[in-house]
Amino acid sequence: MSTYISMILRFLLQAFFLFLCLLCSVKNSYAKQAEAQCSDCHIVEVSSLLPPIVCNRTSTKVPNKASLEVVSKYGPCSTINEGKAKSPNYTEILHKDRARAKYIQSRIFRPKHSGSDDDDHLKRTEALTVGAEPFLSNGEFYITVSLGTPRQVVTLLLDTGSDITWTQCKPCLKCFKQKTPLFDPTKSSTYSSVPCRSKACLPDFQPTCSSNTCFYSVSYGSGSSDGHVATEKLTIMNGFGTFVKYPYIFGCGTNNSADIDGVTGLMGLARTPSSFISQTSQKYFSYCYPSSYGSTGYITFGKSDDDIKNKFVKFTPITTSPNQSLFYDIMVTGMTIAGEKLPVASSEYTKSETVTDSGTTLTVLPPSLYVALRSAFRKQMSKYKMIKPVSDELDTCYDFRSYDEVVIPKISFFFKGGVELELDVKGIMVLYKKDLSQVCLAFQKADPDNPIFILGNSQLRGKEVHHDIVGQRVGFGPGGCS
Ligand SMILES: *[C@@H]1O[C@H](CO)[C@@H](O)[C@H](O)[C@H]1NC(C)=O
Ligand SMILES: *[C@@H]1O[C@H](CO)[C@@H](O)[C@H](O)[C@H]1NC(C)=O
Ligand SMILES: *[C@@H]1O[C@H](CO)[C@@H](O)[C@H](O)[C@H]1NC(C)=O
Numbered sequence: 001m002s003t004y005i006s007m008i009l010r011f012l013l014q015a016f017f018l019f020l021c022l023l024c025s026v027k028n029s030y031a032k033q034a035e036a037q038c039s040d041c042h043i044v045e046v047s048s049l050l051p052p053i054v055c056n057r058t059s060t061k062v063p064n065k066a067s068l069e070v071v072s073k074y075g076p077c078s079t080i081n082e083g084k085a086k087s088p089n090y091t092e093i094l095h096k097d098r099a100r101a102k103y104i105q106s107r108i109f110r111p112k113h114s115g116s117d118d119d120d121h122l123k124r125t126e127a128l129t130v131g132a133e134p135f136l137s138n139g140e141f142y143i144t145v146s147l148g149t150p151r152q153v154v155t156l157l158l159d160t161g162s163d164i165t166w167t168q169c170k171p172c173l174k175c176f177k178q179k180t181p182l183f184d185p186t187k188s189s190t191y192s193s194v195p196c197r198s199k200a201c202l203p204d205f206q207p208t209c210s211s212n213t214c215f216y217s218v219s220y221g222s223g224s225s226d227g228h229v230a231t232e233k234l235t236i237m238n239g240f241g242t243f244v245k246y247p248y249i250f251g252c253g254t255n256n257s258a259d260i261d262g263v264t265g266l267m268g269l270a271r272t273p274s275s276f277i278s279q280t281s282q283k284y285f286s287y288c289y290p291s292s293y294g295s296t297g298y299i300t301f302g303k304s305d306d307d308i309k310n311k312f313v314k315f316t317p318i319t320t321s322p323n324q325s326l327f328y329d330i331m332v333t334g335m336t337i338a339g340e341k342l343p344v345a346s347s348e349y350t351k352s353e354t355v356t357d358s359g360t361t362l363t364v365l366p367p368s369l370y371v372a373l374r375s376a377f378r379k380q381m382s383k384y385k386m387i388k389p390v391s392d393e394l395d396t397c398y399d400f401r402s403y404d405e406v407v408i409p410k411i412s413f414f415f416k417g418g419v420e421l422e423l424d425v426k427g428i429m430v431l432y433k434k435d436l437s438q439v440c441l442a443f444q445k446a447d448p449d450n451p452i453f454i455l456g457n458s459q460l461r462g463k464e465v466h467h468d469i470v471g472q473r474v475g476f477g478p479g480g481c482s
């Protein structure tokens with residue numbers, strides 16, 4: 001009798017598992033079918049939008065000895081927030097991005113010969129005293145390098161829209177909190193401060209002279225940093241070996257009121273002579289910002305030796321000369337969503353300046369382009385329920401709580417020379433609320449009085465971006481940081 005019951009039970013159990021298997025295979029084939037139908041969209045597992053909890057370094061392959069790991073200040077790979085992931089706060093980010101756009105506008109055309117320096121300075125100051133908080137950079141990714149002999153560790157936010165590199169130094173008059181000990185010049189045998197007459201006392205530092213020492217001062221609204229201009233030995237070490245830049249000219253900041261989230265300073269990667277990249281012999285760098293906060297990317301100084309990989313990089317020219325703009329200004333010629341061109345005249349793209357700026361988080365679009373993209377996006381997303389705007393900027397948001405998977409249209413930017421940049425999913429939508437109740441289109445509309453096009457760091461995630469100062473061009477390669 002009991003064997004009979006157990007047989008029935010076993011049968012029922014088997015039938016149940018068979019049924020489960022059927023269910024899951026139906027679900028899988030449904031997803032596969034959707035993918036097959038969908039060359040112009042991303043099928044996204046909603047859980048992949050959640051903030052990662054563990055750091056996954058395995059996804060990064062550092063290309064050569066002048067390469068360094070790039071880490072998001074928000075994610076679990078960051079060493080600057082006590083190893084805890086700190087979710088990005090988009091209210092704060094958008095506030096800083098707005099101020100950053102004003103900073104960029106104020107620095108796009110530097111009248112070197114027309115008008116006096118005073119005018120230039122005045123214009124800048126005016127544009128910069130807008131926000132109440134420091135907003136020097138909304139950069140998200142940082143690197144760890146060493147300065148001095150013996151080496152001392154510094155962590156620097158990467159900023160393609162800043163010229164000088166600076167880090168906080170002892171003796172500190174005023175310093176913000178940082179994770180690692182302050183750089184101490186007296187403990188280094190390779191440190192020297194730069195005299196006023198030296199060529200290294202570069203104009204980018206906006207130098208002043210005191211006791212025959214070159215002092216720099218950089219101000220970003222209410223944030224600022226000043227101190228000595230100095231030379232030091234900069235060392236990059238990775239599994240391949242050691243890369244040394246000596247002498248390296250930088251700002252040793254002893255009076256710093258900027259708060260840049262626990263890093264010790266900022267690495268300027270603009271085109272100007274003072275930037276780190278202009279000081280290296282090849283004046284060339286490439287980087288990949290990771291798609292997920294939970295993994296790491298890389299930056300490579302100099303050209304990569306990987307010819308096969310290099311072959312796939314497509315370049316677009318930089319449209320201004322370095323004495324007109326410190327930014328990497330490029331020309332956008334079009335945008336597509338789900339494979340279709342945005343319904344705007346091509347002249348809409350060329351009306352505004354376009355810069356790539358790693359110190360801006362969410363790409364800023366001129367109003368006409370933003371509106372066109374938004375309505376095309378909403379149309380593509382019409383099967384999902386839109387929720388009321390979470391802010392003036394993030395006005396196209398969805399509640400994804402009841403979905404396992406969502407289908408998001410692909411978005412591409414096109415640049416002069418037919419170069420396409422197809423955005424990563426993380427460059428299309430951002431998680432505004434951690435519970436998935438507010439997931440928003442990851443673009444913002446430029447101020448109509450300031451209709452600039454800024455390609456921000458979120459939209460560059462998962463792509464290899466090349467900056468060639470000598471060749472005056474910016475390139476995009478496939479890569480995805482691996
Ligand atoms: C880490 O990243 C690799 C490559 O992207 C991926 O295959 C792997 O599943 C990830 N591991 C975890 C634990 O997320
Ligand atoms: C985000 O930042 C804003 C402005 O600083 C602040 O008022 C708000 O409380 C922050 N939100 C969260 C969830 O931390
Ligand atoms: C330090 O910087 C602040 C802000 O720019 C400035 O007001 C102050 O005069 C500076 N202090 C010194 C000693 O330079």
Ligand SMILES: *[C@@H]1O[C@H](CO)[C@@H](O)[C@H](O)[C@H]1NC(C)=O
Binds near residue numbers: 323
């Ligand atoms: C600006 O740069 C252009 C091109 O590199 C050069 O021809 C011109 O002489 C420069 N002008 C000044 C004022 O340096």
